[in-house]
């Protein structure tokens with residue numbers, strides 16, 4: 001057998017875990033990241049860390065070889081979101097997100113803003129936050145169940161030119177069927193089976209369940225960042241989802 005046709009020729013699948021760096025400053029973050037390997041995970045910077053450190057830390061982490069999800073969930077008028085997306089694309093981030101609730105014109109403007117970059121970020125639409133359940137939606141005037149709204153907003157995101165969505169893994173199987181194999185499904189709200197509850201998350205799944213349901217990437221913050229041995233938890237998750 002030609003050795004280049006077997007496992008040797010197959011590129012390694014990207015590590016599915018995106019570690020959410022929800023820290024307050026650069027020093028804590030860098031100390032934490034020192035224990036991580038870019039081959040074993042991707043990183044996410046959200047509102048807390050970006051507000052504290054800006055693009056300098058993001059660029060430092062990318063220079064260390066990590067692929068970066070800039071999770072700022074832009075939600076504003078189309079022009080404002082498009083300009084912000086352009087700046088994020090210039091930074092060289094791998095993933096970027098806008099709120100699907102900003103509507104078609106906002107999402108189309110965002111997609112158009114990043115389209116011209118040679119190595120453009122993948123653009124995601126945030127559907128219904130994984131911290132929300134039906135009662136939260138009802139209070140906001142939405143009679144729909146979360147999964148109904150997620151389905152509608154994911155279809156709109158795809159139709160508006162986005163590359164994928166942020167959703168709960170509970171909706172992954174449905175969206176994989178609706179949207180096809182190439183539409184990215186990035187799922188926060190991941191909790192370990194032997195973990196200590198969901199914190200503020202409401203629509204949760206384990207890593208194994210999420211991958212089996214069709215999720216491409218699992219966003220994991222506290223189950224890893226608050227672990228006594230974060231690298232060991234990451235190894236355990238990678239082994240479980242690749243088994």
Ligand SMILES: O=c1ccn([C@@H]2O[C@H](COP(=O)(O)O)[C@@H](O)[C@H]2O)c(=O)[nH]1
Nearest residue numbers: 020046128129130188189219220221222
């Ligand atoms: O619907 C969403 C969208 C984004 N997030 C973000 O993911 C992480 C989850 O952190 P955990 O500590 O694992 O709960 C966090 O940065 C959120 O801002 C989300 O949870 N749900």
